[in-house]
Amino acid sequence: GSAQRYLPWFSLVVGLAIVGAGLWLLAGRSIAVPRVRSRGGAPLTRSTRSMFGFGVSYALASLTCTIAPFLAVVVSAFRADSLLAGSALFLLYAAGMGLVVGTAAMAVALAEQSLVRGARRLGRAVPTAGGVLLLLVGVYVAYYGWWEIRVLRGAPADDPVVEAAAAVQQWLASTAAAVGAAGFAVVFGGTLLALGALRVTRRLLDRGRSEDSVTMKAPARRQP
Numbered sequence: 001g002s003a004q005r006y007l008p009w010f011s012l013v014v015g016l017a018i019v020g021a022g023l024w025l026l027a028g029r030s031i032a033v034p035r036v037r038s039r040g041g042a043p044l045t046r047s048t049r050s051m052f053g054f055g056v057s058y059a060l061a062s063l064t065c066t067i068a069p070f071l072a073v074v075v076s077a078f079r080a081d082s083l084l085a086g087s088a089l090f091l092l093y094a095a096g097m098g099l100v101v102g103t104a105a106m107a108v109a110l111a112e113q114s115l116v117r118g119a120r121r122l123g124r125a126v127p128t129a130g131g132v133l134l135l136l137v138g139v140y141v142a143y144y145g146w147w148e149i150r151v152l153r154g155a156p157a158d159d160p161v162v163e164a165a166a167a168v169q170q171w172l173a174s175t176a177a178a179v180g181a182a183g184f185a186v187v188f189g190g191t192l193l194a195l196g197a198l199r200v201t202r203r204l205l206d207r208g209r210s211e212d213s214v215t216m217k218a219p220a221r222r223q224p
Contacts (some may be wrong), residue, residue: 004071008148015142018134025131068095099184100176106191110198140165 059066073091078086143161151157179187 008145012144017140022135103188
């Protein structure tokens with residue numbers, strides 16, 4: 001509760017930083033990520049421990065997007081209801097978030113090759129598009145943070161920009177609710193089966209190509 005009042009200032013600072021990053025990309029510059037050598041750290045593998053650590057890192061990185069609904073839904077339940085009810089809501093929140101994000105991740109993995117080819121064809125337009133997207137997102141995040149600060153200081157809450165964004169968010173939430181957990185589970189399972197079938201097909205094709213290559217390279221037996 002004590003940290004919640006400082007979140008609008010955090011949103012304002014983050015929004016301005018995103019705006020700066022967008023302007024930097026639009027100026028033709030690139031954002032270089034420093035490489036930090038980890039001492040004794042395990043690389044990302046398919047092990048349970050590695051994937052769990054990747055999930056925790058992803059969750060921490062997405063806090064700017066998820067901290068508000070998390071505080072509003074889960075933390076408020078701990079404060080208003082019992083510990084058991086808050087724990088149950090926390091597990092439901094985690095399951096719902098994991099199902100939606102997992103479905104999107106599987107869909108992207110299924111379309112990975114076509115996405116990579118499309119990105120390569122776009123070439124130089126990708127950084128420009130990224131800069132425009134960062135600029136728009138940063139402007140709204142900063143504007144929303146400033147709107148929250150003004151509302152906390154007693155200003156009226158009516159704002160056409162925030163109301164328009166809230167309408168879009170409400171439509172997305174209604175669409176997700178209409179699909180439901182069963183719908184996302186079906187899409188997730190179907191995408192997983194499609195990925196498995198694609199992987200098996202690729203293995204069979206690669207095996208056939210390797211066998212053909214070995215057959216072509218084998219010397220022909222001479223006739224007596």
